[in-house]
Amino acid sequence: MPAHHSVSSPQPCPKETGIDLPLDARLVLGEHESVDIPMRLGYRSDDPLAVALEFLGPAAEGGTWSFSRDLLWEGLERPSGFGDVRIWPPCTCHGRTSLRIMLRNRDSVALVDLPYRQVRRWLRHKAYTLVPRGSEDALIDWSAELEGLTG
Structure with missing residues (x-):
């Protein structure tokens, strides 16, 4: 008689909704002075247009800053942003x-x-x-966003 194998139906995997990146960052205090600080960069599919940069440890009073994911990407290649958040890529001519x-x-x-x-x-x-x-727009509940704006 052939052996009988029980095959369980596959269980759906929970879809990943967020990812974090712990970072060893440096807080710039002056032209030649900086201190190490822990930070975390986060991204969530339920807020698909933004990333969050969070100060951790002793620097936690710096809070969490949310800004455009595309701004961060653009800042990797050229100076980007205005207002509250500005980003500059490495500057090899200045050794950074x-x-x-x-x-x-x-x-x-x-x-x-x-x-x-x-x-x-x-x-x-x-x-x-x-x-x-x-594809970010497909994940935004525009009705809920409009409701939030109009109360």
Whole structure:
């Protein structure tokens, strides 16, 4: 008699909705002075147009900053942004190999340097894999957004 094998039906895998990248960043204090700070870059498919940059540890009072995922991508190649968030790619002519982000609010300005290659790899292989560039609109509940705006 042939052996009987029980085959269970495959269970659906939970769809990944968010990804984080822990970072060893540097808070720029002056032209030749900076300190190491832990940060986290995050992306969620339920907020497909934005990334979140979170200050951790002793620098946690810096909060969490949300800004355009595409702005971060553009900033990898050329100076980008205006207003509260500005991004500069590495500047080899000045010996800077990191991605520089300026975060500004009403009271203060912070310059942080992030590891360029790590951020680029994460965006390309994680964030844009989770939600491909150009497909973000399909994930937004426009009725709910409009309801939120009109109350």
